[in-house]
Amino acid sequence: MRGSYRNYTPEQIEKLFDLVIEENYTAKDATLVTGINVCTAQNYIKTYNNDIQRRLPGTYDKPRERPHSELTNEYSKFLLDHIEKNPTATLDELKVMVCEEFEGLKIPILAIYRHLVSNCHFILKKSKKLQQQEILIE
Incomplete structure (x- = not known):
């Protein structure tokens, strides 16, 4: 113990x-x-x-870096154009469209969401699945 x-x-x-x-x-x-x-x-x-630099433990902080976003202004313009044409597009659809347009780009949906909110100043809402109501004809 x-x-x-x-x-x-x-x-x-x-x-x-x-x-x-x-x-x-x-x-x-x-x-x-x-x-x-x-x-x-x-x-x-x-x-x-x-340790290559032979530093004493506890005398330095480990560097912590967040990965930088791969999305640039070119991607932003593409996303904005696509959203204007299709305002009901989901993040999944946007990811597929961006990855098809720009070959070799691998980016998670969360990165697209963060990019749209922080850089493009979008407010995204969660959509609810609409249930079809059965119409009974009597």
Whole structure:
């Protein structure tokens, strides 16, 4: 069973690496001096050894980037023209039309939705399936 999480200070982490790298301590021996959990220390050392830039764990943030939209102004113009001709078009139909027009483009429906809302300033509504009512002739 996992114990409680602990936060280690940068000084503790730095001391751990000083002992392991400069004074040739084992990870276990260095943890006795620094007070860091053995498994955590081994993980820090493994992360450090696998990092090309040799940065100390916990001293940097991992870069987080969202993928940029593949849809450009050319796609926007095509979508707007198609919507003007067919105002009841669904996102599925728009995706098929865009992928047929621009070969090699693979884009999810959500990306088309976001593009229409944010770049083209559209407001889209969910349509309900219309049920056919049976007309009884008596």
